[in-house]
Amino acid sequence: MxxxxxxxxxxxxxxxxxxxxxxxxxxxxxxxxxxxxxxxxxxxxxxxxxxxxxxxxxxxxxxxxxxxxxxxxxxxxxxxxxxxxxxxxxxxxxxxxxxxxxxxxxxxxxxxxxxxxxxxxxxxxxxxxxxxxxxxGQLLGAPALSEPQAGSDLSALSMRAERSGQRWLLSGTKRWVTNGQIVNLPLVMAKAVPPGQDEGPTASFLVDLGAPAPTWSRREISTVGGASFRLAEIELREHPVPDWAMLGAPGDAFKASMATINAARVHVAAMCTATLYSALAETVAYCADRTTFGQPLIGHQGLRWELAEVATRLEAANALMVQAARHLNDGNDAVTVAAQAKKFAVDTAIWGVDQCLRCVGAIGTTPALRLSMHQAELRFAAYTDGTGQLLLDRVGKNLAKDYCVTTEGE
Ligand SMILES: Cc1cc2nc3c(=O)[nH]c(=O)nc-3n(C[C@H](O)[C@H](O)[C@H](O)COP(=O)(O)OP(=O)(O)OC[C@H]3O[C@@H](n4cnc5c(N)ncnc54)[C@H](O)[C@@H]3O)c2cc1C
CATH class of the missing domain: 1.10.540.10 (Acyl-CoA dehydrogenase/oxidase, N-terminal domain)
Known part of the structure; x- marks a missing residue:
């Protein structure tokens, strides 16, 4: 292609x-x-x-x-x-x-x-x-940045990589690794620490977890409604990684990771709008079929307006996502718009599915419809690739640059 x-x-x-x-x-x-x-x-x-x-x-x-x-x-x-x-x-x-x-x-x-x-x-x-x-699919990767003490604040990373001959020894714990229950080649961010020191620049390593070894272990993270993320914690204990498996050199890895964050945000936004679209379609179909007080649910103006509101905000979220995607695709600065797209799409999707659930009545709580699954799974979108607060922080820091009216009236 x-x-x-x-x-x-x-x-x-x-x-x-x-x-x-x-x-x-x-x-x-x-x-x-x-x-x-x-x-x-x-x-x-x-x-x-x-x-x-x-x-x-x-x-x-x-x-x-x-x-x-x-x-x-x-x-x-x-x-x-x-x-x-x-x-x-x-x-x-x-x-x-x-x-x-x-x-x-x-x-x-x-x-x-x-x-x-x-x-x-x-x-x-x-x-x-x-x-x-x-x-x-024989090898399964994942970005492994988050740690028990480092989620939003990645400067607090404590995973260490110490040089030993032609290899590195990695020690520490990664948490919330997507597909962590099955990955065998995670990309692990670690501080490359010189001998005798506590701090060092961040590097990233392709860590081979192919065979059971005393130097690593994983623990499933149990969530409510998020089984398909297969989240896990992965602990490394002086786990050896050859020199050649370093993907991001010390000092470059963090920047490389942040360079892809805008795309990741738009990606999450796109998935959120698609899930809400699906939820709304299922809700409209159900409400056209179910009759109360002599007419289909969708015939009641009060209920119809609630779904119309969902449809309206969904279109707005989708339009913002497409705008952000186009900016990224065209190589433009997309920091603000990507953060806005993710924030608005996540909030709209979570709110919108909740509205759908109200409109279908008690049936929505059962597996007869997919709405409860969408509601449960969408909640997780709020934490990945920037939480709501951090996204607003990102937009806020750019306010003067993005929205300040100049003397020319721009
Ligand atoms: C489904 C799922 C998949 C994930 N996949 C991965 C993965 O593959 N790899 C990986 O490395 N990580 C992954 N994560 C972890 C994710 O990146 C973190 O959850 C995220 O960075 C937030 O960290 P935290 O959960 O520790 O929250 P914390 O950092 O503890 O924050 C808690 C709350 O405080 C708020 N907060 C924190 N600092 C500030 C501030 N300065 N101002 C205002 N509010 C603030 C946050 O917004 C949040 O609401 C995943 C998480 C989920 C839920």
Whole structure:
């Protein structure tokens, strides 16, 4: 797939909720979206909901089948067996999964991001060792930054990397690792500490957890409604990592990680709007069918207006997300708009699904509808890639730059 531009567009003009992004994709990317839609309908829709109802993660077969479609290698270059898709295609594809389960979409796309990271930023040796395995789903990666004492405040990282011969020994604990229960090649951020010192610049390492060893262990994090994130804590105890497996050099790793944060925020925003779209569609269908006081629920003006409000805010959230995505795709400064898009999409989705639940009545609390799953899984979106407060802080710091009226009236 060649990179998409803001203009190309065989679907341009076709009306629909997803049309604004579809219109920005090239033909090969649009085919990939259709392929993903069919896949999700067949493999994800019922299975993810059934698993949620049992308090279990989505079936692992979905991951293997997803990899077989080459979707884990979505953004890897075609020369490396990938599809060479654009960022816009990535977030649009994630939406197709998020229509059925936010947590499944987030988890699959987290794995896909790990493939992209090695394909774009890995050394020849790292690519040779890991890229094919990551693309096929035999190796599973995850960014491992957060720690028990370092969540929002990543300057408080305490994971240490100490040099020992031609390798590093990593010690510390990572928490909230997405797919942490199954990953075997997390990208671990650690302070590269010179001998005899306590502090050092942050580096990142591809940490091989392929075989059981006394130097590492993991512990599942139990959540309410978030089984499909497969969250875990991973502890390293002088775990050896060869020199060549360092992905981000001391002093560069943190900057590299922050360079991708705006894209991650827009990505979460896109998944949130897709999940709310799905919830609203299910609610409208139910309310058109269920009759009270001699007419369908949707016929009651008070209820109809509540759903109209959801639809209105959903469109606004989606438009802001598309605007942020376009800025990123065009290489513009997207710091503020990405933070705004994520904040507004998360808040709108959580609020909107709650409104939907009120409108359908008690049935919404049962597995007859998917609304309770959407409500539970969307809550987690509030914490990933910037919490609400930190996003507002980001927007606030840019207020003078972004909104100050100059003497020219700009
Ligand atoms: C589903 C899920 C998946 C995740 N996946 C990963 C992953 O793959 N890799 C990874 O490294 N991490 C991951 N995380 C962790 C995530 O990045 C952290 O949860 C996030 O950084 C917030 O940290 P914390 O939860 O420790 O909250 P804390 O940092 O303890 O903050 C608690 C609250 O205080 C607020 N707060 C903190 N500082 C300020 C401030 N200065 N001003 C105002 N308010 C403030 C926060 O906004 C938050 O509301 C995941 C989390 C979730 C829920």
């Amino acid at each position: 060649t990179a998409s531009s803001s203009t190309g567009a065989s679907l341009a003009g076709k009306l629909g909720f997803f049309a604004p992004l579809d219109a920005l994709l090239n033909d090969a990317e649009q085919r990939a979206i259709q392929q993903a839609r069919a896949f999700c309908h067949q493999h994800v829709a019922a299975a993810a909901h059934a698993a949620f109802t049992l308090g279990e993660p989505y079936p692992i077969t979905i991951l293997h089948d997803w990899a077989a479609q080459r979707f884990l290698a979505l953004q890897a270059p075609e020369s490396a067996g990938g599809l060479g898709a654009s960022f816009l295609c990535k977030i649009r594809l994630a939406q197709e999964v998020a229509r059925h389960s936010f947590a499944t979409a987030f988890s699959l796309n987290n794995l896909q991001g790990s493939v992209t990271r090695v394909a774009r930023g890995g050394s020849a040796r790292q690519q040779q060792a890991y890229l094919a395995g990551l693309a096929s």
